[in-house]
Amino acid sequence: MHKDLTEELSIEDYKMELENRIRNLLWTVSGDFLLDVKPDVSLFLRSKEIALYDGIKQGAFARYFDKNLLGLYLVKKIYLDASETELTGLTQLCIEAAVGDRICEERPGVRRMRKKALEDILDQEYENLPFYDKLLDRLKIAVFRDVLTGSVQPLEKKLSAFRDQIYACAESRDTMELIWIIDSLYNAVIDPDFEKKNGSLERVMAVTLEELTEFGWEDYLNEEMYEEALENYVEKLTDRMTDIEDSSLTQDMEEKRKVKNKITVISEEALQKAHTYVELNFGKTYLTPAEEKRMNHLMCRGIHGDCSLYFTEGILKNPVRDNYQYQYAKRLRNKNIWIYHDKHRIAKRNIAILTELLKKALVIRSENQEVLSDRGTIVPSRLWRIGRSCEANLFKRILRGDNTDFVVDILIDASGSQMSRQGDVALQAYMISSALSNVDIPHRVMSYCTFWDHTILHRFREYDDPVSADEDIFNYVTSSNNRDGLAIKAAGYSLLQREEEKKILIILSDGRPYDVIINRPNAKNPAPYQGKYAISDTATEVRRLRSQGVSVLGVFAGEEKDLPAEKKIFGKDFAYIRDIGNFSKIVGRYLTKQLEADN
Known part of the structure; x- marks a missing residue:
């Protein structure tokens, strides 16, 4: 570093x-x-x-x-x-x-x-x-x-x-x-x-x-x-x-004369060029063609019917070649790391506080209990029961606390509007991830942005990855637009497949879902994904996940003028971090409330 x-x-x-x-x-x-x-x-x-x-x-x-x-x-x-x-x-x-x-x-x-x-x-x-x-x-x-x-x-x-x-x-x-x-x-x-x-x-x-x-x-x-x-x-x-x-x-791929109300109709040939661009500039996908097709079939419906999902671990992990975008991503990673070092005292303090809050919330669940059993460590004082009782229970076992009842997803808005806050947003995600790693709660961290008809989900760490994977969050890069509803829907689908009883989704966004529509020929053009239309779709996906038992927290990482939109999307469960020094307390309060409620 x-x-x-x-x-x-x-x-x-x-x-x-x-x-x-x-x-x-x-x-x-x-x-x-x-x-x-x-x-x-x-x-x-x-x-x-x-x-x-x-x-x-x-x-x-x-x-x-x-x-x-x-x-x-x-x-x-x-x-x-x-x-x-x-x-x-x-x-x-x-x-x-x-x-x-x-x-x-x-x-x-x-x-x-x-x-x-x-x-x-x-x-x-x-x-x-x-x-x-x-x-x-x-x-x-x-x-x-x-x-x-x-x-x-x-x-x-x-x-x-x-x-x-x-x-x-x-x-x-x-x-x-x-x-x-x-x-x-x-x-x-x-x-x-x-x-x-x-x-x-x-x-x-x-x-x-x-x-x-x-x-x-x-x-x-x-x-x-x-x-x-x-x-x-x-x-x-x-x-x-x-x-x-x-x-x-990408300029030569855009047919500007077909632009109307920010909806662009393009040919299949241009879409293939767009896929080539996505692979070159966001890294190879980690899904097989069959898995990718299945996810697109399941997720890209309704107003997202002309969209595609692209799952990657980023250009720094799986590049096609050492091109300009690869070098650019390396430099932005360095910039994110520099911001971490510049604020490392604040970051370490926040991670420590958040870790302690989570540990306290998990203390009962993680407390070891000693019970009598038919296997384990022998208890000499109970040997007299041999032949005298059918429930001898001559051994003692330690039942260790189990934190695996909880799983967390962290989803980060990586659209171009976050560029000026890129380092701070990466730092916030890193602090949450580090604290969750410290208390052994399985969690996944992904970012999302949309280029043409592709919504790119960049995975930094998987649920059961080691602590060292947290540093991959500094590979966070911002660009293009953001189709929040589709990204939340896709992340939520994977989260719901987990066996843990309590599922939590934390979304770091600026409350401004916006995407220029890209349509294939002969497709039905929906309304432009912006304003009330996009906010309503994003809020619907949040409510749908909550109705399925997922706790969803919005962490606002945007400008104050966009707060009303953030409130419409997340309701009362959102956090506005004005001062990064208070980050752990605000996010910690929400997480501990979820953990204690389950208890």
């Missing part, structure tokens, strides 16, 4: 150093020290060279071209029904061609960094998902390989002609020339009918700001941009123009 802590501290220092380096590179290359700099330090998790080269290219582009003019063109083109993802992807490739060689000639030291950045992108993006059937991706691969080999490689005639147009960007004298090439390529490569349907470049540039302001941007923006003002959208779009990496490996 101490080694991991040292690594985490060095990572934080490294990130700060990297941000400064990117900022300085961008200013130096652009020659404009007043330039608004936005270093993407998150890229360093993928590759140092990608992050640094991204900063260099931002500076070079700002030096040679007008990014605001190009950004405005993109917005206008999208307004006329161009695909945002493909237009920005093509623009990024053209900008790479326009400034890549120029900056390498001026600064030869950049050449090695550029090659390594492009090499890392090819390795990370195009080894992961089968995107080779897309013309734009094939062009991107061809351009990158030319840079890496140092010469123009043979290519089929049609693709070669498009690549030549991209390379013509290097000769662009101003931004409008670059825009003309991008527009012409889009109409040829992405949408050959665009000009016929929506007009030429002249029509695109003639779109007024008034038209843009009045336009319904919700049809085009992703979830993060939803309901943002036009100027913010333009700013975000221009920030993405120079990116050569795919900021989200």
Whole structure:
């Protein structure tokens, strides 16, 4: 652990150093020290060279071209029904061609960094998902390989002609020339009918700001941009123009034109790609195909009928390969461990208090009793009964207390909304698990999040695992959405299969169930899983488990404004931890009440 802590501290220092380096590179290359700099330090998790080269290219582009003019063109083109993802992807490739060689000639030291950045992108993006059937991706691969080999490689005639147009960007004298090439390529490569349907470049540039302001941007923006003002959208779009990496490996799988009321209809082929992504980024499943099919058949019904369950022990335990997500998960584990060390005194005190509370509650159950028996240790004073009594009971036995009447499940919300609290949530789960381990109560710990139609249940420890398994909770990583009702239903099903008489489920969540619906073709689209609809479904699953004898406690790990939703879901049995120092007392009170009630 101490080694991991040292690594985490060095990572934080490294990130700060990297941000400064990117900022300085961008200013130096652009020659404009007043330039608004936005270093993407998150890229360093993928590759140092990608992050640094991204900063260099931002500076070079700002030096040679007008990014605001190009950004405005993109917005206008999208307004006329161009695909945002493909237009920005093509623009990024053209900008790479326009400034890549120029900056390498001026600064030869950049050449090695550029090659390594492009090499890392090819390795990370195009080894992961089968995107080779897309013309734009094939062009991107061809351009990158030319840079890496140092010469123009043979290519089929049609693709070669498009690549030549991209390379013509290097000769662009101003931004409008670059825009003309991008527009012409889009109409040829992405949408050959665009000009016929929506007009030429002249029509695109003639779109007024008034038209843009009045336009319904919700049809085009992703979830993060939803309901943002036009100027913010333009700013975000221009920030993405120079990116050569795919900021989200799932964007090409999303068919944005089919989005309506946040319900997305996708093909079976795309669903298969989603499953590949899940396996690569969340780790292999520990279920057999038959077991997985059975669980999905049992659990994914009703409003969850178009969903899937995916059971894994995480990418750190069962990776497909050592990819970006694997390295990212390692760094987040280090961060969680660092938070534990930072608060280790509070954590140890909470674990000790909670352990003591549980021991007291179990004292009667765990008390040893001495009874007479027909086997055990002989009692000399009772030997006279031999031949005189049919119930001699010449021996004594010790009946040891049995704690196995209790079993606990801990379920942790691992959606993206928990990212800012990730370390603290992991710490809370770890404290409960450690205390339960100390008193030998069997318990399981899992987290849940939802990506596309997959609700991922990440198992950190199984019921009867040794104490050492508690540390696997620090593998907790947050991402994507959360379909709380389905996750609780699945966890509850496994819990109900246990033989213990008293079953307890502890759920650490933020009271905000939310999932973008993903539907297979010809499926009946239910309402979006959010707001009252999602809260009602989650509360129903909690009540259903309680009616089957499971005690359910909600531990609130969210923002105060979401407390009313948490109360609707869990009723009176929920705990709001304002101060982590009081964690053991609040959770301990609930657990001891359950243990004593059974007694």
